[in-house]
Amino acid sequence: KAGVTQTPRYLIKTRGQQVTLSCSPISGHRSVSWYQQTPGQGLQFLFEYFSETQRNKGNFPGRFSGRQFSNSRSEMNVSTLELGDSALYLCASSNGDVNPYEQYFGPGTRLTVT
Amino acid sequence: QQQVKQSPQSLIVQKGGISIINCAYENTAFDYFPWYQQFPGKGPALLIAIRPDVSEKKEGRFTISFNKSAKQFSLHIMDSQPGDSATYFCAANLAGDDKIIFGKGTRLHILP
Numbered sequence: 248k249a250g251v252t253q254t255p256r257y258l259i260k261t262r263g264q265q266v267t268l269s270c271s272p273i274s275g276h277r278s279v280s281w282y283q284q285t286p287g288q289g290l291q292f293l294f295e296y297f298s299e300t301q302r303n304k305g306n307f308p309g310r311f312s313g314r315q316f317s318n319s320r321s322e323m324n325v326s327t328l329e330l331g332d333s334a335l336y337l338c339a340s341s342n343g344d345v346n347p348y349e350q351y352f353g354p355g356t357r358l359t360v361t
Numbered sequence: 362q363q364q365v366k367q368s369p370q371s372l373i374v375q376k377g378g379i380s381i382i383n384c385a386y387e388n389t390a391f392d393y394f395p396w397y398q399q400f401p402g403k404g405p406a407l408l409i410a411i412r413p414d415v416s417e418k419k420e421g422r423f424t425i426s427f428n429k430s431a432k433q434f435s436l437h438i439m440d441s442q443p444g445d446s447a448t449y450f451c452a453a454n455l456a457g458d459d460k461i462i463f464g465k466g467t468r469l470h471i472l473p
Contacts, residue, residue, distance in 0.1 A: 251404070280459055290405070290450065290463040303460050337404050339461075347459045348393045352404030 249274065251340050251353035259359045265326040268356045272319050272340030278302075278347065279321040281313060284335040284355070293336075296321055297343050325358075333360045363388060365453050367464030375472050380438040382467045384451035387432065392456035396425065396436050397463075399448045408449075409436070441471045 252271045281293040292305040296315035313323040339350040397405035411418045411425045424437040451464040
């Protein structure tokens with residue numbers, strides 16, 4: 248089985264711009280979660296989608312949003328980028344209700360905001 | 362109360378030695394305690410996990426020890442190898458919740 252894939256792997260944006268990151272989960276997995284990883288704050292939960300519905304949300308501003316499509320692929324969007332949004336953005340998939348705790352991470356998208 | 366506190370921040374161990382990483386939590390509603398391993402340029406990978414009704418779980422060279430009364434758990438890596446050099450994260454999940462609450466991580470370096 249192919250693992251979780253994320254595109255693009257690297258991204259450089261300017262303050263004030265917006266960005267969209269993509270995540271394709273493991274085949275058959277219906278749950279996709281997003282995390283932000285920074286040296287200072289570590290790994291922090293952004294949100295989780297299951298069957299196209301946001302099921303859980305972390306403590307991030309409304310500039311961070313996401314969605315999930317019928318094929319379980321997910322996108323996250325960050326609007327009005329700030330320097331502090333520079334981070335590694337990771338998505339993880341699981342088979343949802345069957346075994347929700349076992350999550351498989353993608354390699355991440357490294358976002359740099361200048 | 363939602364935190365998982367991890368120590369040490371970094372650890373250097375000789376090849377063949379035992380690496381020990383410790384974590385503590387406050388919230389007794391945590392139901393699942395996984396450990397993740399992350400290599401540079403990769404996402405975290407689930408290494409081993411334990412539920413609070415079990416005191417120890419072993420998988421190969423990796424063992425989790427769990428002390429429910431003290432609200433502490435630890436990862437032991439026996440016969441540590443240079444290939445084990447990575448960042449390790451302890452974590453916890455609330456019952457029925459996919460959201461993973463991570464510790465700050467331990468950077469482990471195994472000397473050849």
